Amino acid sequence: MFNSKKFKGNKFKYVIYYSLLAVIIVFIVNEYSSQLKYEHIKYSDFINYINQNKISNVQISKDRLIITPKDKDTAHKGKILYTERVDDQNLIKKLNDAKVQYEGVSQESSLMRSLFTNWILPLSIIMFFGSILMGRLDKKMGSGVMSFGKNTAKIYAENETGVNFSDVAGQEEAKESLIEIVDFLHNSQKYVSIGAKLPKGALLVGPPGTGKTLLAKAVAGEAKVPFFSISGSAFVEMFVGMGASRVRDLFKQAQEKAPCIVFIDEIDAIGKSRGGNVSGNDEREQTLNQLLAEMDGFDSSKGVVILAATNRPEVLDKALLRPGRFDRRVIVDRPDLKGRESILKVHTKGVKVSEDVDLNSIAKSTPGAVGADLANMINEAALRAVKNGREEVIQEDLEESVEVVMAGKEKKDRILSDAEKRAVAFHEVGHALVAALLKHTDPVHKITIVPRTMGALGYTMQLPTEEKYLVSKEEMIDKICVMLGGRSAEEVELNSISTGASNDIERATETARSMVTMYGMTDRFDMMGLESIKDRYLDGRPVQNCSAETAAIIDDETLNIIKECHEKARSIIKENKDLLIKISESLIEKETLMGEEFMDIIKEYNDKKQETQDTKL
Structure with missing residues (x-):
């Protein structure tokens, strides 16, 4: 199929390609036809043909003789013969004696006739039909071949x-x-x-x-x-x-x-x-x-x-x-909770959805998602429903589609060893346990150790109870503690550390640095802005507005926050080590724990602990 968009953007290039192609075609055709039509012979063979009365006509030019054999001569299959002209003073006499017709041809007229016949005429025909073809293509696209300056809207x-x-x-x-x-x-x-x-x-x-x-x-x-x-x-x-x-x-x-x-x-x-753009595009x-x-x-x-x-x-x-x-x-910013729910309703209009579906729950689980993300989630849920043989989308499909878009599909071919599975379980429960035992955190929605295609060996999902537009210093500190809870659990229970906390460390460092440089949450810099955001609506990269000496102090302040939160998370894990082991064993067995199951285990553990204390008293 012809790609009109590609043609439209490269018209001049196509004209050059087309012209070169036409020249090559004419050259090949001329060479091939020349080989079919003409045949070279020796001068001695030419004299023998005269003596044998096999020639009907000879054209004499400055440097060659063009020979037309008689029809009865089938040795050359109707080809026109040619040979070089030599200094033969008896040539005319030999032609007259054999009654062969001859004529002289000027070099210029022969060259012009050859040029016209072999090049000008074929090229004109090809260009004529080519212009008709390209004109039709361009008419179909709405502009002429050379109309580069025309509007393409x-x-x-x-x-x-x-x-x-x-x-x-x-x-x-x-x-x-x-x-x-x-x-x-x-x-x-x-x-x-x-x-x-x-x-x-x-x-x-x-x-x-x-x-x-x-x-x-x-x-x-x-x-x-x-x-x-x-x-x-x-x-x-x-x-x-x-x-x-x-x-x-x-x-x-x-x-x-x-x-x-x-x-x-x-x-x-x-x-x-245009300011300061010296090497700009004119x-x-x-x-x-x-x-x-x-x-x-x-x-x-x-x-x-x-x-x-x-x-x-x-x-x-x-x-x-x-x-x-x-x-x-x-x-046109990212939608809030109410906006996400409205977007989900719009995108579910053309989809068969079960009456039991709770779109508000899905909207709560997708903070920061834009309209395109939500539309993709609805489509993924519909595809999953068809895959599982259902005629309508249910809540499970939507919840799974959220995880597919955010973390990727489950990797069924990645089988963890028992040691790795245990390490991942304690890591994820460490996140969840710190989140559950701190005051300024979102409740845990799901804990899983099922690997995902985007690289996660497991994850802990927290869902906010309400939409927040302001975040306090205490909330940010607790958030960092939750991020470092996974590594802390590995240290306390396994007495070793692994590479599984790389993403947690990255996000915790970014949050701590923002507290220092942009939010004025340290006594050292008070309310001094040390970074600003570039490309706010894209990746939102921070740009430093300070000296190298100040940047070194920023690193120290960031490190102090990280150390403080790490120690806080580790102390929580140590104080609740038995609970950590109990939840982790349950997670290893089931591979996935929902928020209700997780909180039930904590409640049951606390109740037993309270009964034991009451008995001792």
Whole structure:
């Protein structure tokens, strides 16, 4: 099948390839036809053919003789013979005596005839049919072969986006910011009468997968106007000036189809800041300049709205973000608990779900998940239901799908030795026990020692009882203690340490460092900000804002927090070693313990301990 997108992005390359291919084909055909049509003979053989009366015609040129044998001569199978012309003064007499017709041919006319017959005519025919073929392909794609500067935006007509605000959940604040734009496109007169102007542009900002593109399509679907959709990278071409030309063409088409919505996805591809960019891409800068000029130049009263999406707003040029261009910044952030539940309800509309399913429980178990993650979880649950021969999705399918997305599938081929299984069990129970015995922690939902495809040999899942937006210092300290509880249990019970705590150590160190550098939770630095977050909506990497000497002190403060939490976790494990052994043995036997079973074991142990103490008294 022909890849139109690949062809579209490499038209000039295809034209060169096509021309070279045509030349090669003509060359091969000429060589092959020459071998079929002509045959070289010796001059002595030519004289013998004259004497034997086997020649009907001879063409005499400056350097060769072209010989046409008589039809009755079948030795050369109808080929035209040729030989080099030698200094033979009796040649004409021999031809006359044999009554052979002859004529002279000039070198120039022979060369021109050969060039026309062998090259110009075949190439013209190939180019003619090739241009027809490529013209049809380009017509199918909507532009000419050489139209590099034309707009490549995908255009959706009215109602074609197939998305409305009802299809977008968990982003109520973002929808509220965009409803005014929709209302303006529907009822512009009431806004114009009071002197209000339609915002020229709205910038959708948020992490990947939160629904920025979906929101833009929903705006177009609600407004019932044409929707132009294009990616920022589509403007930047190998030819300088082509991106700017595409921007002009896009805005020209948009104004012709007004009212309409133009959506530029990943605008940071062309909208990066120009400041200090010495070795920058001239093509990208020209494209950005043209975009700025077009956004200043068009009349917003005609109803052309520019929507753009990015997850890197900090790199955008300040001129692009000023009022009069992108007037509004719409934050499309990770959904909260209520938002996640609403998103799950939207994605379960087309899925057969059991009446017993509790979506609120699933929403609680997925803090930090975005809309794309939740949609994937619903799909994984549906696939699991089909795999198990059910006609509807049950709660177990959804819970398993959450674990599949977060930790990967169960690895049935990875069999742990008894020693490894025991070490993993004590490690995971160490996490759970510290979490259960500290005050500022989330309750344990599940403990398992079943290996997963993403590398975990086991894990302990905690679920928050409520959505939290502020975290206290005490909560962060207890959180670090829980992370270090696994290693502490290995040290206390097994009297050895393993590599299983690598991820715990990494997360604990990151949390402790954040306490020191960003949250002002140490006496040494008081409320001094020592790090800032870069790419907040992507990986959120911290960037240091301090000297090397201060960085060394940060390391010391971080280490002190880690040591304090490690010692606290180890003392909890030591004080409850019998309980640790009891829960670990139960986990080794069952491989998975749910939160209720885990708490029942703790309650039963405490009750027996209390009875023993009462008996002694």
